[in-house]
Each structure stands twice: as structure tokens, then as C-alpha cells.
Amino acid sequence: MSLTATQMVRLSVLVVDDENNFADILVQRLNLRGFIAHAVYGGQEAISFVEKNRPDALLLDVKMPLMSGIEVLKHVKQDHPKTAVIMLIGYSSVNEEQEAMRHGAFIVLRKPPDIDVIVETLKRALKHLQR
DSSP states (O other): OOOOHHHHHTOEEEEEOSOHHHHHHHHHHHHHTTOEEEEEOSHHHHHHHHHHHOOSEEEEESOOSSSOHHHHHHHHHHHOTTSEEEEEESSOOHHHHHHHHHTTOSEEEESSOOHHHHHHHHHHHHHHHTO
């Protein structure tokens, strides 16, 4: 099953990154490709947004101050297991990547990710979770 342009419009994505400019540019690029994308800049904001808006997917930075992406991932997957979570990582240890996968991340992508890779990864993750 492939996602059509019409189906893509209904797919919402939350970008969570403490680097505001990175998050905002990613949101713009996703919106241009038919997603409904929003950005928040911290972990607690992400959890609140997910509770109120129930996005289909998150693009979630691993390293953030106050609340790590791993902590956000745990909260989201506990309450919303069908939400696709793609972790974004600038630098990390193998342990962080393994921990993200163990807690339900669909995949870990290196920052800065190519927009075409993100779009294809989102399509695969959403298709996988709709089963």
C-alpha cells in the first residue's frame, strides 16, 4: 500500500528539536511536501502537543536540555503506541541509539537528514504502524 498525495495531506508530523531554526526549516519543507507539520522546541512541549493534537508521527531530537528525546519517546509510546517516532541524532553513543530502538523508535537518523530520506522514512513508518 503506497500513500497518495491526498492521503499525505492528512498525515501530521511534529518536529521536536531545541534548535529552533532547524525545526522551523524542517517544518516548512515537510509542509511543502504535503504533510501537516508543526514544531515545538522542548520535551514537555512535545508531550503536551501530542496529548492535545495526536500527530501521526514525530521527528524527535535525542539530545535536548531539561528532557531528553528518549524520555519524550517513552511517554509518547506508552500513551500512543501507534504514533511513529523517528529519532534525529547529531552525535551519540551506540547505547543511545539502541535505547531509542528498545523504547519503540522506528529508526534513528543522523542530523542533518536529507529531506527525501525523511519523507520516505515517514511513509514507511506510518505504513508499518497502520498494520
